Amino acid sequence: MTRVNAHVAGWLLLLPAVAFLALFTHWPAVATLIDSFHSTPRGRRPAAFVGPDNYAVMIDDPVFWQSVSNNLWFAVGTIPVSIALAILMALWVNDRLAGRTWLRTAYFTPTVLPMIAVANIWLFFYTPQYGLLEQVTGLFGAPSHNWLGTPDTALACVIVVAIWKEAGFFMIFYLAALQQIPPSLAEAAALEGASRGYYLRRIVLPLLMPTTMFVLINAVINAFRMVDHIIVMTRGGPDNATSLLLFYIYEVGFKFWDTAYAAALTMVLVVVLGAVALAQYLFLERRTHYQ
Amino acid sequence: MAAIVLTNVSKDWGETRVLDEVSFAAEAGSLVVLLGPSGCGKSTTLRLIAGLDQVTAGRIAIDGRDVTGLPPARRRVAMVFQSYALFPHLSVRENIVFGLKARSVPAAERERRLARAADVLGLAQLLDRKPSQLSGGQQQRVALGRAIVAESPVCLMDEPLSNLDAQLRGEMRREIRALQQRLGMTMIYVTHDQVEAMTMADRVILMDRGRIAQNGPPEELYARPRTAFAARFIGTPPMNVVPADPLGVTAPRPGLLLGIRPEAIAIGTEGIPATVRNVEYLGADSLIETEAAGQTIFAKADGKSELSPGAAVRLAWAETDCHWFDTETGERL
Numbered sequence: 301m302t303r304v305n306a307h308v309a310g311w312l313l314l315l316p317a318v319a320f321l322a323l324f325t326h327w328p329a330v331a332t333l334i335d336s337f338h339s340t341p342r343g344r345r346p347a348a349f350v351g352p353d354n355y356a357v358m359i360d361d362p363v364f365w366q367s368v369s370n371n372l373w374f375a376v377g378t379i380p381v382s383i384a385l386a387i388l389m390a391l392w393v394n395d396r397l398a399g400r401t402w403l404r405t406a407y408f409t410p411t412v413l414p415m416i417a418v419a420n421i422w423l424f425f426y427t428p429q430y431g432l433l434e435q436v437t438g439l440f441g442a443p444s445h446n447w448l449g450t451p452d453t454a455l456a457c458v459i460v461v462a463i464w465k466e467a468g469f470f471m472i473f474y475l476a477a478l479q480q481i482p483p484s485l486a487e488a489a490a491l492e493g494a495s496r497g498y499y500l501r502r503i504v505l506p507l508l509m510p511t512t513m514f515v516l517i518n519a520v521i522n523a524f525r526m527v528d529h530i531i532v533m534t535r536g537g538p539d540n541a542t543s544l545l546l547f548y549i550y551e552v553g554f555k556f557w558d559t560a561y562a563a564a565l566t567m568v569l570v571v572v573l574g575a576v577a578l579a580q581y582l583f584l585e586r587r588t589h590y591q
Numbered sequence: 592m593a594a595i596v597l598t599n600v601s602k603d604w605g606e607t608r609v610l611d612e613v614s615f616a617a618e619a620g621s622l623v624v625l626l627g628p629s630g631c632g633k634s635t636t637l638r639l640i641a642g643l644d645q646v647t648a649g650r651i652a653i654d655g656r657d658v659t660g661l662p663p664a665r666r667r668v669a670m671v672f673q674s675y676a677l678f679p680h681l682s683v684r685e686n687i688v689f690g691l692k693a694r695s696v697p698a699a700e701r702e703r704r705l706a707r708a709a710d711v712l713g714l715a716q717l718l719d720r721k722p723s724q725l726s727g728g729q730q731q732r733v734a735l736g737r738a739i740v741a742e743s744p745v746c747l748m749d750e751p752l753s754n755l756d757a758q759l760r761g762e763m764r765r766e767i768r769a770l771q772q773r774l775g776m777t778m779i780y781v782t783h784d785q786v787e788a789m790t791m792a793d794r795v796i797l798m799d800r801g802r803i804a805q806n807g808p809p810e811e812l813y814a815r816p817r818t819a820f821a822a823r824f825i826g827t828p829p830m831n832v833v834p835a836d837p838l839g840v841t842a843p844r845p846g847l848l849l850g851i852r853p854e855a856i857a858i859g860t861e862g863i864p865a866t867v868r869n870v871e872y873l874g875a876d877s878l879i880e881t882e883a884a885g886q887t888i889f890a891k892a893d894g895k896s897e898l899s900p901g902a903a904v905r906l907a908w909a910e911t912d913c914h915w916f917d918t919e920t921g922e923r924l
């Protein structure tokens with residue numbers, strides 16, 4: 301086979317994958333960008349080029365801004381807590397205690413359960429009057445409270461569910477990283493008179509840093525991709541208190557059928573996620589500096 | 592007063608007994624070498640003294656204080672690990688002073704000890720590097736530095752020089768010995784290297800499958816090996832240990848093992864007839880492999896030997912150079 305033939309054969313082998321990738325990933329992305337500069341086609345009126353109108357609408361759209369702010373609060377509420385919990389659980393589970401395998405499985409369960417089922421279970425916890433939370437607070441004589449139905453507490457409730465789900469998932473990464481640390485480091489530190497806290501602070505946490513960066517980026521992406529719990533538990537309510545970006549896009553696109561505006565909103569989300577992904581790449585480049 | 596005393600220490604890993612009733616004492620300020628083949632329990636002994644593993648039975652005392660149940664940090668022991676155990680994300684400097692910071696030694700004192708250790712170990716140029724940027728021998732010296740700056744009364748070293756070249760190893764050997772004597776440290780030093788054992792030790796403990804085969808000053812291990820195992824282990828090349836009867840030598844009683852060092856054998860015109868099998872030229876001397884009455888016997892000759900394989904020779908030695916061992920027990924008579 302000549303060199304040219306080899307190249308042609310190579311491209312032919314790539315073609316099916318490239319075709320599907322272009323069809324289902326690249327073309328929709330480009331189409332979304334184009335759509336975001338057009339009006340929504342309605343009935344017999346086709347889409348017309350409207351320039352940045354959709355983006356102008358966005359700037360004046362209070363629900364959009366509330367979704368952004370909700371999403372930021374959601375990220376701030378879930379990420380640090382779930383990472384801290386993940387580290388704590390991993391440290392605990394990594395110690396040689398009896399029933400360790402069982403514990404690991406228990407922590408990982410939230411991640412493998414279907415999200416719809418999980419959301420429904422939590423829905424029951426939060427149910428007014430006879431939900432689990434109500435029954436517990438009722439024991440202490442607290443007045444009844446509609447946790448998911450009150451704008452003040454609804455977002456917090458959703459945050460708790462997300463933490464519960466994410467922490468176990470992140471723990472797996474930390475557990476893997478902890479098992480990479482040779483036990484002789486702990487022994488050397490102990491001999492040198494380092495307390496357990498000092499060892500954790502000076503040795504373990506720095507060695508977990510690459511994992512933390514990786515987990516952090518994933519956590520940010522997850523926070524902005526969150527939609528399923530919202531759909532099952534609150535549908536963005538009450539009064540848009542739990543409307544997150546992706547959920548708002550879903551509502552605009554598939555309930556109000558304002559596809560052009562949804563496309564513009566999607567572009568915002570794509571830019572946010574793209575920036576996070578870029579940060580991840582830049583970081584991964586430099587990650588190997590001490591290994 | 593003896594600084595480290597082990598009394599009937601045993602260690603089981605599951606069903607296997609890796610240390611069996613080991614007892615010895617290391618005098619305060621002395622250097623004791625643990626010597627023995629791979630897997631005989633040298634590292635295990637060190638780890639028990641350091642408190643990294645718990646004894647199955649027996650007691651360990653340091654400076655008259657029973658430390659058997661104490662955690663490592665409270666034993667005031669420094670240790671060089673066989674695997675170095677350097678902290679990969681810390682610079683050489685931070686690795687060395689890690690323990691001093693953990694114990695809140697004042698900064699000025701820290702710097703003083705660091706500078707001296709770096710100077711002794713030739714690490715001054717490398718202080719800002721990470722362990723991954725060092726060669727194996729340099730890493731080993733960092734591990735050594737971390738143990739030295741602790742200035743603990745007791746220092747345990749697990750093959751600290753195994754990765755160095757011959758010249759550096761010789762220098763380090765003298766440095767460690769000088770440092771140990773200057774600071775009056777009690778040191779237990781594990782090695783495979785007999786030269787290290789012979790040159791550094793106040794006392795050598797030879798171990799064999801979890802037991803002490805012999806415990807004594809280096810010259811005693813060389814001159815009066817207590818068992819056939821010790822005889823075969825000490826010396827380069829090791830002692831010839833062969834059944835005495837086929838050779839037709841006069842023995843205290845029949846059925847014994849005769850031990851004779853290669854350097855004690857004279858090749859000449861008198862003695863037991865033998866055939867040269869092989870000659871290895873070593874520089875200062877030659878090692879001559881011979882066969883006498885169906886058994887291999889090594890002899891050493893000064894300079895380059897003119898003998899060639901197949902030559903018929905006679906082997907002779909003085910009565911006082913013979914070591915006699917029981918065939919069954921391997922014990923010296």
Ligand SMILES: Nc1ncnc2c1ncn2[C@@H]1O[C@H](COP(=O)(O)OP(=O)(O)OP(=O)(O)O)[C@@H](O)[C@H]1O
Pocket residue numbers: 604609627628629630631632633634635636673
């Ligand atoms: N954690 C462990 N679990 C089970 N067996 C072990 C463990 N650590 C050591 N051993 C066994 O104990 C024996 C002694 O091991 P040790 O590490 O003390 O040998 P050593 O004399 O230091 O050998 P080397 O010169 O090769 O370092 C070996 O047979 C080893 O297989």
Ligand SMILES: [Mg+2]
Pocket residue numbers: 633634635673749
């Ligand atoms: Mg060892």
